[in-house]
Amino acid sequence: MEIPVVDFGAYEVGDKDVSDEKLEILSRQFKTAFTEVGLVYLKNTGILQEQVDGVMSISKKFFLQPEEMKLPFSRKSFTNNVNHGWVSFQSERLNPERPGDLKEAFNITSLDPDMKWPSSDGLTEFREIQSAFFQRCKDLSLRVLHVMAHSLGLEPEVFLNAHRQIGTETNDTTLRTLYYPPVKSDGVKEGQLRCGEHSDYGSITLLFQSPEGGLQVRTTSGEFISAPSIPGTVLINIADLMQRWTSDVFLSAVHRVLLPPVGDSSTRQSLAFFVHPDDEALITCFDGSDKYPPVKSGDYLIERFKNSYGKD
Numbered sequence: 001m002e003i004p005v006v007d008f009g010a011y012e013v014g015d016k017d018v019s020d021e022k023l024e025i026l027s028r029q030f031k032t033a034f035t036e037v038g039l040v041y042l043k044n045t046g047i048l049q050e051q052v053d054g055v056m057s058i059s060k061k062f063f064l065q066p067e068e069m070k071l072p073f074s075r076k077s078f079t080n081n082v083n084h085g086w087v088s089f090q091s092e093r094l095n096p097e098r099p100g101d102l103k104e105a106f107n108i109t110s111l112d113p114d115m116k117w118p119s120s121d122g123l124t125e126f127r128e129i130q131s132a133f134f135q136r137c138k139d140l141s142l143r144v145l146h147v148m149a150h151s152l153g154l155e156p157e158v159f160l161n162a163h164r165q166i167g168t169e170t171n172d173t174t175l176r177t178l179y180y181p182p183v184k185s186d187g188v189k190e191g192q193l194r195c196g197e198h199s200d201y202g203s204i205t206l207l208f209q210s211p212e213g214g215l216q217v218r219t220t221s222g223e224f225i226s227a228p229s230i231p232g233t234v235l236i237n238i239a240d241l242m243q244r245w246t247s248d249v250f251l252s253a254v255h256r257v258l259l260p261p262v263g264d265s266s267t268r269q270s271l272a273f274f275v276h277p278d279d280e281a282l283i284t285c286f287d288g289s290d291k292y293p294p295v296k297s298g299d300y301l302i303e304r305f306k307n308s309y310g311k312d
């Protein structure tokens, strides 16, 4: 099984709309990808590789600072937003059965102008670069959600209506920039990975990876296949709330990031845009089956965070 690559040029980020004919083609391609494997690589999205490189470059400057420069931005220190901010090395376990993930991250959940942003030497553009990238990802996500609704024979607005508040305090959509430092094999605990097995929590995730590799995805037959970085593309995956919403028609695949080969001291970076419905959106199985009870998006997310960060 392979993850398909789909050309999204007909509906790329920018101001043009998609023709009925192209929407039909994209819908068929999405349906196959999301029902069979749960992921698709999109090329020609309108998000350029140089924009991705720019976000990774300024993010790396943040991560390479001494710890005391990062601590003031810690996740949980922003009173108006529980998820925003810096997640320190090994403090998250995406698979709670394994030791902490060998990564650090910065979550951008709030674009509120009053938020405190990193702005020391070399980081004066941090806020502007991250915020602009957030907006591009938001634009692409809404286009993807439109095609997804069409591919299920639903009204185009069905998913969009539940994603009206992305980028505000009443929606948890997050741009997460991740940094995986070099791995020293004598410092690795048994079973520890760069990122443990998990599926994402929200509706869809957009993922951009640096070239080093390591990401694997579990297929329906239970084997892990690699999901390498393909320059110029974005990898889209279905997340758990969308699987639930579609009564398991679209699949939310388990994935992980392996350690690099022994002796390979390279770093790795990725950018994940976790799309969530608005906190108050009630997610009910689209086919009326009630296979899963209706749940509010915000409540569902709070439950899921308890498992990956401990019960704090």
Ligand SMILES: O=C(O)CCC(=O)C(=O)O
Pocket (backbone or CB within 6 Å): 178, 195, 200, 207, 209, 215, 255, 256, 257, 269, 270, 272
């Ligand atoms: O770094 C990656 O490629 C994947 C990260 C990931 O799956 C996540 O943060 O949910």
Ligand SMILES: [Fe+2]
Pocket (backbone or CB within 6 Å): 198, 199, 200, 255
């Ligand atoms: Fe993930």
